[in-house]
Amino acid sequence: MREGEGGYAPTDLATKLLSKNGFDPYLEQPATVWLLHWKLAGIGMKSTTWWYLFNCVVQQTFDKESLFKALKSYTASVPYKVSDSTLRRDIDVCLASYLPKTVNGGSAEDAAEPVLAELPLLQQHMGMKSTFSFRRGAKPTLPDALFTYALVEFWERYVHSSVLSFERIAHDYGSPGRVFKLDEYSVGEKVLALEHSTKGMLRWTDTAGVRQVSKTPDFAPTTLKNRLVEAMYG
Secondary structure, three states: OEEEOOEEEOOHHHHHHHOOOOOOOOOOOHHHHHHHHHHHHHHOOOOHHHHHHHHHOOOOEEEHHHHHHHHHHHHHHOOOOOOHHHHHHHHHHHHHOOOOOOOOOOOOOOOOOOHHHHOOOEEEEOOEEEEEEEOOOOOOOOOHHHHHHHHHHHHHHHOOOOEEEHHHHHHOOOOHHHHOOOOHHHHHHHHHOHHHHOOOOEEEEEEOOEEEEEEOOOOOHHHHHHHHHHHHOO
């Protein structure tokens, strides 16, 4: 959604995907679910809890109380007051959105599964309802085109350079590697496909131990992102 003078309205991307004649109006494609996660946790314009959880929590295992304390400290500098109850409710909603209903205290008959629950990103410890772990490693349902789309947005937002190191792609705050909880091997597989998926707009090199992605003269971010969205559903 985008915010304007008349309130909120769908973005062009939302219309392209979710309109009646869009690519995926019923949220049936894994690419759409991964894209929703990216917009929440990678961009995080209106979803601070999502962004903080997937970027700033570095422990493999964490619990709700430690997340609450860390997030409360993080939000202490914002120009508006956030109550403890609001923060705890936001954490509950964020975590529950990645857990199947049967794990989250309900049954399949009670309500539909959360959209993000199909992503292998979080798991709740059996018998410990307030303890969770990240699921790091390969993500077979994550399309190369979506990884590349996220990389372009990360690059536009955080990196003012024509080259981007492998380490930043894999580990920086807001990077695809961190937000999608990929290990280095899985990130490596994705960057190897960049030149093909971008039709030469990005180039991967690994020379003398220097691993990086570079923009070519043909690089056009808006055009590339549009192509990548079409490739996800092609």
